[in-house]
Amino acid sequence: MTAHSTKKHGSLLVKDARTQRRNNAELRFRAYGLTAVIVGILALIVLLVSIFSNGISAFQQTKLMITLELPEAKLDQKGQRDLDVMKKVTTIGYSKVLGNGLIDQLDRLGIATDLKDKDVREILSKESAATLRDVVLADPSLIGTTVTMEFLVNGRIDGYFKGRVDRASAELDKNVKPGQLDIADALTEHGLMYTQFNLDFILAPDASDQRPEAAGLGVAILGSIYMMLVVLFVALPVGVAASIYLEEFAPKNRLTDVIEVNISNLAAVPSIVYGILGLAIFINMAQFNQSSPLVGGLVLTLMTLPRIIIPARAALKSVPPSIRDAALGVGASRMQTVFHHVLPLAAPGILTGVIIGLGQALGETAPLLLIGMVAFVREYPAAFTADAGLFGEASTALPVQVFNWTQRADPAFVERASGAIIVLLVFLLIMNALAIFLRRRYERRW
Amino acid sequence: MVSLSFPFGVTLFLAVIGFFAGRAKATSSVNGNFRLLQALPKAYGQTVLFSTLIPASLLLFGWAFVVRILGPDFAVLPDFVFQGLVIAIATIGAGVSYHLIKPSQRARAISERWIMGLLIAASALAIVTTIGIVLSMLSESANFFRQHSWTDFFFGAVWAPNFRGGSELSILPLLWGTLYISLISLIVAVPIGLFAAIYLSEYAGTRLRSVAKPAIEILAGIPTIVYGLFALITVGPMLRDFFAQPLGLGGSSSSVMTAGLVMGVMLIPFVSSLSDDIINAVPQAMRDGSLGLGATKSETIRQVVVPAALPGIVGAVLLAASRAIGETMIVVLGAGAAARFDLNPFEAMTTVTVKIVSQLTGDTDFASPETLVAFALGLSLFVITLGLNIVALVIVRKYREQYE
Numbered sequence: 001m002t003a004h005s006t007k008k009h010g011s012l013l014v015k016d017a018r019t020q021r022r023n024n025a026e027l028r029f030r031a032y033g034l035t036a037v038i039v040g041i042l043a044l045i046v047l048l049v050s051i052f053s054n055g056i057s058a059f060q061q062t063k064l065m066i067t068l069e070l071p072e073a074k075l076d077q078k079g080q081r082d083l084d085v086m087k088k089v090t091t092i093g094y095s096k097v098l099g100n101g102l103i104d105q106l107d108r109l110g111i112a113t114d115l116k117d118k119d120v121r122e123i124l125s126k127e128s129a130a131t132l133r134d135v136v137l138a139d140p141s142l143i144g145t146t147v148t149m150e151f152l153v154n155g156r157i158d159g160y161f162k163g164r165v166d167r168a169s170a171e172l173d174k175n176v177k178p179g180q181l182d183i184a185d186a187l188t189e190h191g192l193m194y195t196q197f198n199l200d201f202i203l204a205p206d207a208s209d210q211r212p213e214a215a216g217l218g219v220a221i222l223g224s225i226y227m228m229l230v231v232l233f234v235a236l237p238v239g240v241a242a243s244i245y246l247e248e249f250a251p252k253n254r255l256t257d258v259i260e261v262n263i264s265n266l267a268a269v270p271s272i273v274y275g276i277l278g279l280a281i282f283i284n285m286a287q288f289n290q291s292s293p294l295v296g297g298l299v300l301t302l303m304t305l306p307r308i309i310i311p312a313r314a315a316l317k318s319v320p321p322s323i324r325d326a327a328l329g330v331g332a333s334r335m336q337t338v339f340h341h342v343l344p345l346a347a348p349g350i351l352t353g354v355i356i357g358l359g360q361a362l363g364e365t366a367p368l369l370l371i372g373m374v375a376f377v378r379e380y381p382a383a384f385t386a387d388a389g390l391f392g393e394a395s396t397a398l399p400v401q402v403f404n405w406t407q408r409a410d411p412a413f414v415e416r417a418s419g420a421i422i423v424l425l426v427f428l429l430i431m432n433a434l435a436i437f438l439r440r441r442y443e444r445r446w
Numbered sequence: 447m448v449s450l451s452f453p454f455g456v457t458l459f460l461a462v463i464g465f466f467a468g469r470a471k472a473t474s475s476v477n478g479n480f481r482l483l484q485a486l487p488k489a490y491g492q493t494v495l496f497s498t499l500i501p502a503s504l505l506l507f508g509w510a511f512v513v514r515i516l517g518p519d520f521a522v523l524p525d526f527v528f529q530g531l532v533i534a535i536a537t538i539g540a541g542v543s544y545h546l547i548k549p550s551q552r553a554r555a556i557s558e559r560w561i562m563g564l565l566i567a568a569s570a571l572a573i574v575t576t577i578g579i580v581l582s583m584l585s586e587s588a589n590f591f592r593q594h595s596w597t598d599f600f601f602g603a604v605w606a607p608n609f610r611g612g613s614e615l616s617i618l619p620l621l622w623g624t625l626y627i628s629l630i631s632l633i634v635a636v637p638i639g640l641f642a643a644i645y646l647s648e649y650a651g652t653r654l655r656s657v658a659k660p661a662i663e664i665l666a667g668i669p670t671i672v673y674g675l676f677a678l679i680t681v682g683p684m685l686r687d688f689f690a691q692p693l694g695l696g697g698s699s700s701s702v703m704t705a706g707l708v709m710g711v712m713l714i715p716f717v718s719s720l721s722d723d724i725i726n727a728v729p730q731a732m733r734d735g736s737l738g739l740g741a742t743k744s745e746t747i748r749q750v751v752v753p754a755a756l757p758g759i760v761g762a763v764l765l766a767a768s769r770a771i772g773e774t775m776i777v778v779l780g781a782g783a784a785a786r787f788d789l790n791p792f793e794a795m796t797t798v799t800v801k802i803v804s805q806l807t808g809d810t811d812f813a814s815p816e817t818l819v820a821f822a823l824g825l826s827l828f829v830i831t832l833g834l835n836i837v838a839l840v841i842v843r844k845y846r847e848q849y850e
Contacts, residue, residue, distance in 0.1 A: 022742055029744035033645025036638045037654075040662045040718070043711045047665075050680040051672065241568035249565065261839075263572045268765065268835045269828065270772020272799050273579060276806075276824040280582035284812060286514040302575050309572070335558040356667075363669025366774035366799070370806045399671040399775075406678055406779060414679055421672050432667060 051418050058419025061198035062158040067148040068101025081140040095129035111186040115179040123180050125152035127214035155213040155412040157184050161195050205378045212412035217420055219377050223293050223395030230297025231304055231361050236354055239308035247316040248338050267306035274303045275367030290372035294391040300361040308357045315349025348442035355435040359428050365399040373400045398424045453506055453529045457536040461498040464540040468494035471547050485554035490547050496560035497543040502536035586821035594815040605785035607816040615819045619785040623795035627706045628770035634710025636763055639717025647725050666715035670775040677708040677780030690792035703791040705780035709773055713766045724758030757845040764838035768831040774799040798823050
């Protein structure tokens with residue numbers, strides 16, 4: 001068989017060395033390409049898995065059911081159930097009542113522990129005393145009775161049920177004691193401590209550094225919704241009007257050229273630059289309230305405008321000239337042609353662009369950091385108040401809340417931040433699905 | 447403060463009333479015989495609506511904004527006088543335009559002229575935004591350079607802000623970190639993005655393409671804060687534990703490498719979708735010619751398609767670079783805060799955008815150079831990215847014309 005290898009030229013059946021080499025190069029090239037595609041998809045999968053595996057547990061929360069007495073002597077000494085007097089009892093007072101209730105409950109169940117009372121009390125979240133106080137102040141008739149209520153447990157105990165904390169790590173951690181984990185196990189056996197779906201993560205406001213278990217996204221979601229409303233009601237009409245003018249009416253001259261180049265450049269300006277603009281003009285010069293959804297919305301509007309105008313112009317351009325000619329031919333003015341015929345036909349494309357632009361605005365963080373939306377806000381912002389005006393009350397936003405939580409020391413906030421990202425991604429998914437649906441359902445091909 | 451809701455409410459009310467009144471006058475002036483009118487009755491109503499609403503609201507909102515910017519001292523008119531003025535203008539607009547209604551009036555043309563004015567104003571907003579960006583940064587940067595020497599800013603070597611004074615604020619260490627991270631991200635994104643685009647447009651079958659293309663494009667729709675968190679909690683610790691510490695290169699989880707890798711992933715769809723467009727724009731005849739001469743597919747791509755598409759690809763890479771330079775959240779969470787010149791990619795470094803964020807968040811005093819430097823940094827960033835964009839757009843546009 002040596003005859004083949006000495007031949008200078010190969011045949012269809014036996015390839016010569018050069019063809020072989022070229023074919024190998026071909027195969028290698030294909031392999032590089034396929035690898036690149038796989039790496040891209042893999043990166044997406046790893047990213048999503050990492051976020052979801054860290055964050056999904058934020059939607060679960062460990063709670064403890066306690067049956068406790070509400071002694072009148074501690075909570076309302078005067079016994080008149082006067083709210084103003086009762087408000088003088090602070091959360092510290094309630095914390096003692098609650099702690100004693102827990103210790104009594106352990107005694108009743110026969111759960112023995114060698115922990116100090118203080119350590120037993122710390123099983124409960126620092127937030128739970130405030131919860132109890134709110135319930136009592138809402139219904140003073142509860143005083144003197146025995147109630148059974150659910151309370152949040154401390155973030156470390158919660159972490160124990162989610163696999164973040166174990167006995168070995170508890171030995172090293174000064175914030176949790178192995179004895180507390182024993183109590184938690186015993187309470188679980190009695191069915192009094194359990195992990196359940198955590199609606200408060202979505203609805204409750206943020207909580208301080210010390211109580212990750214109580215932190216929620218309520219204010220952030222509300223702030224994001226306000227900002228999206230501002231963006232929608234300002235950017236949609238202005239963006240559509242601008243694209244109609246540029247696409248349908250603008251004469252081809254220097255000025256419109258400048259505007260066009262300007263818009264494509266604005267679309268590529270780093271988002272943080274818009275934050276600087278917002279800080280300098282809206283906050284420093286115009287004295288709008290810091291951290292307000294109004295300023296955030298206006299900054300995002302300026303950022304989103306070019307990103308709406310570009311696809312809107314493409315949608316208008318894709319409407320065939322014959323439609324315009326027909327309308328003009330039967331005597332419509334140019335304005336009527338556009339508003340009665342071209343715009344309705346381009347609407348699905350324009351809306352798709354608007355929704356995608358809104359999605360980008362929803363996920364944008366950097367400019368909002370500069371206009372002060374990182375502030376710690378616990379009050380739900382009102383849409384309108386006489387003092388602060390429309391959307392003027394301090395608020396935060398979903399992506400900024402994520403950033404905020406990453407800056408905190410307690411590792412439980414990593415779970416919260418990832419959970420917040422899941423919420424953000426769900427919103428984006430809904431918006432993009434809507435955009436795809438609109439495109440599939442209404443878009444015409446000419 | 448200028449109160450807005452009352453005068454605007456009155457104006458709006460007048461405008462709506464005016465619309466119906468105008469329409470009714472037009473109809474009654476021809477006794478219901480529309481054919482005698484120059485335009486549809488509603489066009490007459492619209493002329494009243496626009497001439498009531500537009501001048502009055504322009505005055506109202508324009509003046510309110512001017513007063514907000516220049517301060518309440520500038521409000522020379524007492525608020526109630528001003529409100530009266532706005533309402534008076536609205537009333538005059540309504541009255542005059544109502545009075546002018548007659549069958550021979552070219553009402554449609556007039557109301558369309560108002561609409562055209564609104565459309566032009568909307569497009570002008572793009573220019574106003576740019577002017578706003580440039581002016582706001584220029585004025586604050588000028589403030590900064592009055593308090594701090596420009597030679598230190600552009601040519602110094604140390605970034606050491608000190609709020610008690612005597613800060614050294616040089617952009618160079620920040621620029622070094624920015625460029626280093628951008629370089630790593632481009633080294634990741636350009637080959638992967640380009641090869642993925644080539645494979646998907648030249649080799650892949652319809653089924654793979656219909657899955658892989660959207661999947662890669664999803665990467666482009668993910669907010670940057672998500673990438674930032676990914677860098678912070680997954681990529682950073684992984685690089686530290688498996689590369690930096692075993693190799694003895696440092697023990698920091700935020701590093702140039704962390705930010706660069708994650709940013710590279712973010713840029714993959716950007717590079718691939720731009721290159722995809724450009725590769726598809728190369729005429730099929732060029733491929734057919736090369737294949738007809740006996741070249742293999744990969745030889746055709748390497749020696750014909752890519753060289754033909756090269757200017758466009760360079761443009762895409764420049765656009766990606768400008769993205770990387772302006773990116774904020776990934777570097778804030780992944781790169782660290784230490785401004786230094788260093789070659790070790792596993793060391794924490796910082797960027798221009800990180801420092802803009804850190805100088806402008808928290809309690810800031812807008813008179814001190816330590817805060818104002820952020821505006822100078824922002825202006826530099828704006829100029830750099832604008833330059834890259836313009837060059838990239840010119841290249842891409844030239845290239846497109848070549849084949850059209």
